Amino acid sequence: MTVPYSPDDREKVVAKLPAILRQELKVRAAELGVDIKDAVTEGVQAWRADDVERVPVDTTGGSSFSTYLPTGLYGEFKNDCKQRGIPFNQGIAQAIRLWLDTHHSPRRTAARPAWARRLIFGNQKGGVGKTATSSGVAQALAEAGNRVLLIDFDPQGHLTKQLGYELFDIESPSLAKHMLGEAKGELRELLVPIENGAFSGRLFMLPACKDAFLLDAKLATSRFVRIKETALEKALEPLEKEFDYIVVDCPPSLGYTMDTALYYCRTREGETSGLSGIFIPVLAEDSSADAYDMLYDQIQDLSVDMEVEISMLGFIVNMYDSRKGYIATSSLHSWKEIGDPPVVGVMPELKEQRESVRLKQPLLSYAPDCEQSEVMRAIARKVMS
Template sequence: MPAKTFAIANQKGGVGKTTTAINLAAALAQAGLPTLLVDLDPQGNATSALGHEKVEQGSILAAVHDSEPLAGKVIQTRIANLSLIPGETDLAMLEAELTKKEHYLHQFKKHLSPLQEGGAFKVLVLDCPPSLGLICMNALAASDSYIVPMQCEYLAMEGLGQILNVARGLKEAGANPGLDLGGIVLTMYDLRTNLSRQVEAEVRKHLADKVFKTVIPRTVRLGEAPSFGQTIFEYDPFGPASAAYNALAKELCARFSLQA
């Protein structure tokens, strides 16, 4: 079975993509699924949040630019079953690099497929940058499904429409006919505010089953953990955010029949 590949995507910054990518990937790894997290953001937040450094020539950029095998960039994290392809600052050049390539939408697919097919991993999680540019499109073109973290805020639905349209466009253009909305996860959820509840009701009304039952609560712990280079399971193992990301991983496994 090839690894199931999920792009964590939303063109908006600060909505919880990276937080979801690392903690969901860690939860899946802890559940016994060999998981590869790929940092696709030039800021390298996923890399540093796991306590790793950005690595020059160590990201997917080197694979695309120099046709180096991507398998050589995989590093093992201290978490069992969790591997990482780190980011690097020069990833910012990747978008320009991609425009020069033939089959410019399928560069990630080309380089990721040996890792998807190789049998070492059951899940790939791609942490996308906050834009709908070529990096995100390449990630979507290389994925089975995309997961949209959504902050419960004003105009959240509008932003959601944009990414759904881009994904639909890719699908209809034949770039990835099987691409599927894997789910929407509500992040930074605050039960005490009307806004969180209103946004939740609206999203569930329109997208029903696509919205994960699990919501990720707003908690300062999630904001603090990255500065210690730790996942939430290391930083606050018994807190609500750990429980939420474990529950999200469980839901995802059930939805996609993923088994350790």
């Protein structure tokens, strides 16, 4: 029987829980508009009311987690854990897991649109953070309950390698071969799941292939692709109904390959403007501004030539450090002054991103509480709003 506890009479509870579980609780509570302390209270009450033996939760590497339970419930719960022969940390982890399993993400059950929303991350300049931001935003979208496909469209394959996978070799099927009509089988057979934490089962990647270096030249001479700009869309079309978002990490190029990505993120007939489009990662320095001018011209030329609308969703100022002085701060101010597109995120230059790359782990599972992860989530929320 559940005891009627007063919601205003609470005591602090401290436990050690894995970062993945804490983050999943944080995201789910936010999605459902529930305070974390109320979610944990519901989980504890449900756990106490049902004394079935539960599957243990992996609490390895747990760190401090604190919340507030109604006064009296904490002591009773600790006694229950003792009677069931499990540590308190395991009990609270099981209670949270029970709440998560019985309070599903509203985004998982929402009706999927007729086609996936298409987000590309592009800039002609290399080293501005296209891979880091496309990967991080894709992780944040998946963490929030969406099915997301992350595509490594850069033949250098940084995204593929940073997530711990190998590039397809030149003789293997690949996205490039599907674009050129040279591949057998289905493209979905090439997808690999990113099985980490809060986005497990919802985030997939299409790895890069070394033959993509030849894609520009082959598109120029291919008889299979009558309209070059449509090649990426035709290849990905069979996958679109399986995902809520398709996120593309583009190459540092202004050639045909980039044209296919820009055409792919255009506003389609019947689609609201701004749902799909391009994010532009930049640095707080002058060379990024020069590169943006070239990309802007390419977007405008393609829009006119193909009679399409391509939404520029915003700048992401990457690796920002105000300690670098006037160049950094004045450049950030200049990006914000443009106004359209707006600056949608300022990514601080911190060690967590570099560490996650070195360890070949997704940032949001390696360091879910770091400032960079929070910026990725903020951008994802703007996408979903």
